[in-house]
Structures are given as C-alpha cells and as structure tokens.
Amino acid sequence: MKKTNVWVLFCSLLLSSVLLVSCDDDDEDADALMEQDRQRVAVFFQNAAVSDMFEIQTGQMAQVKGETSDVETLGAMLVRDHTLSSNKIMDMADERDIQLQMTMPAPKQQIMTRLNGLDGLPFDKDFAAVQVQAHQEAIALYEQADKEIKDAEVQAFIDETLPKLRTHLQHARDTKTKVDGM
Template sequence: MNRMPRRLLAAALATAVILPGAAFAQDAASASSGHAAADAAFVKQASAAGLAEVTLGQLGASQGNSADVKQFGQQMVTDHTKANDELKSIASGKNLTVASAPMPADEKAAAALGKKSGDAFDQAFAKKMVADHQKAVALFTKESTSGKDPELKAFATKTLPTLKDHLEMAKKLPGAAGGSK
C-alpha cells in the first residue's frame, strides 16, 4: 500500500518538473514566432510602401510642373528601387514574402494624383510625399530599434537616414507644408 502512493508521488514530482519546462519552451517558441511575424509584417509593409514610392516617383518625374518635383520624383524612383531590391534579396533568403504591389490606398492615391496637372499636381504630390515619408520613417525607426531579425534590423537602420532626407526634401517641395509656392 505504501508503494502506490510513492509511485504517484514520484510521477507527480516528475510531471511538476517537466511540464513547466515544456510550457516555457512553448512560450519561447510562440514569442519567437511573434517576432518573426513582426519582421514579416515589416517586410510586407516596407516593400509595399517602396513600390508606392516608385510609382509615385514616376508620376512626379513625368507630370511634375516644377523642376524640383520632377527631380525629386526621379530620386524616389532611383532610391526606392535600390532599397526595394535590397529588401527583396534579404527577404528571399529568409523565405519572407515581399509585396507585389502598393497598398490599395496608395494605388488609389496614385490614380487620383495622375489626373492632376500643373500646380495642383505639384501640391498634391508634395503632400503625399510628406505623409508617406512620415509613415516610412516611423516604420523603419520601429524596425531599427525593435526588430528581431539582425539583417532586417540592419537594413532598416541603414535605410532610415535616406528616408529622413526624403522627408526633409519633400517638405521643401512647392505646395508642401513649409514649401515654397
């Protein structure tokens, strides 16, 4: 009769030791997948935003009324194409999916922008560039400070100064907040 309670006690103690370790491992795995999900979300958002900037940059370069807007548009195409290619390369090595098109709201904004001309185009373009780059700076700042994947974190950190420069340049475009007319 004494043997049965000892076996139960031994089994209970073994369970008490093993289960918390298993639960901890499960929590660590779900935390890790949460970090992976955050990095995957960054890749999707950053790549979609980059595609939007290329599309909008092409519009600015071709339809801009002022030389500043045309030049800025071309720089958006050049810089964001380069960043998109680098992000795509990093993501493919990690089996992360990049966006194949801009977000629907950005596609809609580009279509509306494409219908404008002259000063109205420049003003709408400048405002869109300021808003987009404010969002991009926030997105890349978050990834550079709290991203878990070292390569994506380094990419965000490296790209952030260029995005901040774009934001400052956009603010100086004709029709932008703080820009000349």
C-alpha cells in the same frame, strides 16, 4: 551508508529531470520568440515593400509630369533609393521564405489615380504634399519595427534606411514649401 547514497542518487536524478524540463521550456520559449520576431519581420517587410512600390510609382510620375525641377529631382531620388530598398527587402524576404503581396492598397491607389489626373503646378503641389505624408508614415513604420524586431540583419537594414527616409522627408518638405509659394 547505502541509504545516503540512494538518497543522493535520487536527489540527483530529480534535479536532472527538473533541469531537463526547464531546458525544454527555455527552448520552447526561444522558439516562440523567434516565431514572433519572424511574424513581425513579415509584417514589416510587407508594409515596407508596399511603401517602396508607392514611392517608386509616384516618383516615376513626378519625373514625367513634374513642372518644376524640384519635383523632378525628388521623383528621381525616390525612384533610385526606393528601388534599392525594395530589392533588399525582397532579397531578405526570400532568404526567410516570406511571401510578399505586391498589391497597392486602395487608399494608395486612389492617391495615384488622383495624381495621374493632374498636370503642371497642381500635380507638383499635390505630389509634394503626398510625399511629406508618405514619408512621415514610412518613418513611423521603420521606427516601430526598430523597437520590435530582433533580427540583426533586418535591424541593420532599418538603421541604414531610416536616415534616407528622413532625408526624403526633408526634401519633400522643402519642395512643398517651394511649390506652395508659386
């Protein structure tokens, strides 16, 4: 009888140690997944913040340099909506201790320099074309993040922002069509 009890005790201890190791592995896997998601969030926030900064600055240009009311209206919408988006991104990044580099990449800076050198209808045409391209890129960024990121708050932000980006893209396309016809 004692041999059976010892054997049951031994098996129980062995099974317990296997379960503990398994639980530790699960915790490590969960930690690794959380860190991977945090890194994806950081990259997304960085790219989205730069996109917002570009939209705000070019939108401000459009309000000053735009010849047509369509370009001025699009510029005002971009400044308003992307300022709100930018503020949310910065708040969420701060909550997660993610530092954002707010430096305009060289290709975007070149576009801004080019736009800044234009006036009147040439500005309007280039601005509208730039906004179509920029919003296609932003939508692709948000759609990719939507597939990869698990953070519920970031997911809610993406779900809230994507329809606005699509609306901006449609306005940019409509504006491009109008100014290209002039």
